[in-house]
Amino acid sequence: xxxxxxxxxxxxxxxxxxxxxxxxxxxDPPRRRLRKAEFHLLQPSQRERIVDVVxxxxxxxxxxxxxxEPDARAGLAHARQxxxxxxxxxxxxxxxxxxxxxxxxxxxxxxxxRERNSDTRPTESTHMHPTSEYGLMLANVERKAREVGKRVGxxxxxxxxxxxxxxxxxxxLGRLLRQPVVPFSLFADSPFAVIEDGDAARAFVLAAxxxxxxxxxxxxxxxxxxxxxxxxxxRVPLPMIGPEWYVASKLSHVLGAPIPDHVVELMHRGRxxxxxxxLEVLGFSPALSxxxxxxxxxxxxxxxxxxxxxxxxx
Amino acid sequence: xxxxxxxPVKAATRAGHxxxxxxxxxxxxxxxxxxxxxPYLISxxxxxxxxxxxxxxxxxxxxxxxxxALLVCNSRRYSxxxxxxxxxxxxxxxxPVRFVGRPDIAPxxxxxxxxxxxxxxxxxxxxxxxxxxxxxxxxxxxxxPRNAGKVPHELIGPAVVAGVQVFPVATMSSTIGRAxxxxxxxxxxxxxxxxxxxxxxxxxxxxxxxLQRMLDGFGGVQTGVAPIDWLAEG
Numbered sequence: 001x002x003x004x005x006x007x008x009x010x011x012x013x014x015x016x017x018x019x020x021x022x023x024x025x026x027x028d029p030p031r032r033r034l035r036k037a038e039f040h041l042l043q044p045s046q047r048e049r050i051v052d053v054v055x056x057x058x059x060x061x062x063x064x065x066x067x068x069e070p071d072a073r074a075g076l077a078h079a080r081q082x083x084x085x086x087x088x089x090x091x092x093x094x095x096x097x098x099x100x101x102x103x104x105x106x107x108x109x110x111x112x113x114r115e116r117n118s119d120t121r122p123t124e125s126t127h128m129h130p131t132s133e134y135g136l137m138l139a140n141v142e143r144k145a146r147e148v149g150k151r152v153g154x155x156x157x158x159x160x161x162x163x164x165x166x167x168x169x170x171x172x173l174g175r176l177l178r179q180p181v182v183p184f185s186l187f188a189d190s191p192f193a194v195i196e197d198g199d200a201a202r203a204f205v206l207a208a209x210x211x212x213x214x215x216x217x218x219x220x221x222x223x224x225x226x227x228x229x230x231x232x233x234x235r236v237p238l239p240m241i242g243p244e245w246y247v248a249s250k251l252s253h254v255l256g257a258p259i260p261d262h263v264v265e266l267m268h269r270g271r272x273x274x275x276x277x278x279l280e281v282l283g284f285s286p287a288l289s290x291x292x293x294x295x296x297x298x299x300x301x302x303x304x305x306x307x308x309x310x311x312x313x314x
Numbered sequence: 315x316x317x318x319x320x321x322p323v324k325a326a327t328r329a330g331h332x333x334x335x336x337x338x339x340x341x342x343x344x345x346x347x348x349x350x351x352x353p354y355l356i357s358x359x360x361x362x363x364x365x366x367x368x369x370x371x372x373x374x375x376x377x378x379x380x381x382x383a384l385l386v387c388n389s390r391r392y393s394x395x396x397x398x399x400x401x402x403x404x405x406x407x408x409x410p411v412r413f414v415g416r417p418d419i420a421p422x423x424x425x426x427x428x429x430x431x432x433x434x435x436x437x438x439x440x441x442x443x444x445x446x447x448x449x450x451x452x453x454x455x456x457x458x459p460r461n462a463g464k465v466p467h468e469l470i471g472p473a474v475v476a477g478v479q480v481f482p483v484a485t486m487s488s489t490i491g492r493a494x495x496x497x498x499x500x501x502x503x504x505x506x507x508x509x510x511x512x513x514x515x516x517x518x519x520x521x522x523x524x525l526q527r528m529l530d531g532f533g534g535v536q537t538g539v540a541p542i543d544w545l546a547e548g
Contacts (some may be wrong), residue, residue: 120350121441223347228344236326238327
């Protein structure tokens with residue numbers, strides 16, 4: 001509930017007539033003003049406290065958004081650890097709640113992987129074969145949720161999100177695309193799709209309301225290539241052929257925009273998915289297309305200097 | 315006190331604008347569709363493809379206007395018949411026609427994806443057909459231009475699953491000349507209703523049979539110069 005997506009989901013849930021009480025757990029405080037929700041500031045490693053909070057509340061629905069994308073808010077090792085700890089604690093605690101009817105977990109289209117000859121636009125029935133660290137982390141979250149769902153007999157919905165971009169969403173892809181100079185693969189400039197955080201939050205609310213019991217791809221319509229995104233943002237495109245990617249990623253890390261393996265994979269092999277089923281099952285249709293989300297990415301305000309604000313106020 | 319080292323953002327932004335503006339004017343910043351096909355690139359390549367093939371297209375009235383359909387063409391080895399037929403049919407029908415059989419290795423794979431290529435996988439074909447796309451599959455390559463090769467039933471299966479019609483597309487081109495022909499035949503209907511995988515196996519055989527009949531109807535190439543005609547016969 002403390003991250004941007006979590007806060008958005010909580011705010012949207014508060015506005016839902018079917019939601020009575022709401023409890024959230026995160027390592028950061030909520031980023032929005034929440035009126036009904038009760039918040040607990042807990043680390044993913046504090047399993048006993050998490051279990052205590054969740055079981056006392058005894059919810060009907062649990063939404064697990066606690067997924068740390070590598071190099072978004074934490075480096076790979078920490079992201080892996082936090083995601084695994086949070087999934088064990090929250091999904092495990094949910095299983096102990098007698099009133100629980102359903103659980104919705106955050107996953108991503110990275111679970112399909114981009115190995116050679118993998119589907120151009122995987123559907124929900126495509127076999128999961130993650131080829132990046134992030135994909136493996138998400139596949140583990142899905143597996144844990146599925147096992148618990150089977151064991152206690154509850155509905156488990158898995159929302160496989162395209163890379164989430166939004167105004168304050170920490171995203172390695174968004175950060176990289178906003179750099180003044182952006183590398184792209186000259187010979188493999190492949191298309192990818194994204195989703196805006198507001199649309200992703202709406203999908204979670206719909207999934208929770210309908211007690212979703214299957215995986216769904218949540219993807220904005222349309223696609224864009226890295227070069228086209230760079231051109232839309234009026235950045236300097238830096239063509240790459242192959243081996244210099246290593247140097248570029250290290251340099252980008254130093255400059256404050258690390259490029260994790262799933263982002264490199266996206267830029268080389270593309271990342272598309274078929275999101276048609278979400279419309280059938282949830283009636284969910286993203287408000288923004290992929291190029292529009294990219295435009296919003298570049299429309300954000302850059303660093304706002306306090307001095308200039310003070311001067312403007314004076 | 316530590317000093318903050320700042321990247322020269324303004325200079326880089328100005329350079330970015332200076333570099334990007336001419337490119338933005340020359341190339342649209344959003345031109346790929348949901349499968350990665352780039353109609354703008356295809357139209358930019360059209361003069362070059364027309365240097366190689368001058369394609370006469372016929373029978374497009376058989377094709378559905380909005381729904382998906384699977385098209386199956388014959389293929390002479392190394393003739394790229396699926397590519398020129400898909401490009402010609404796209405131009406004629408004003409609908410994207412995607413061809414099946416792109417490799418998944420850079421730089422050819424991503425390039426072929428941009429001109430409408432799909433992987434030769436039933437799941438890729440099914441995905442496109444279920445989104446009302448026109449998909450062109452090539453039969454096995456043959457050495458003779460008027461022989462229809464075996465039609466891969468694995469790629470016909472998605473049409474049966476998606477419930478779309480299957481059309482034979484006879485293609486003919488010369489190894490040395492520019493002249494090429496693409497003729498779409500009427501939809502092939504399965505003779506028997508099958509519940510299992512025999513449906514696609516039998517449908518594939520029927521499509522091959524239809525293709526052969528269409529190719530027989532084409533006749534040989536007649537340029538008036540016998541040695542050239544023999545060469546064109548493969």
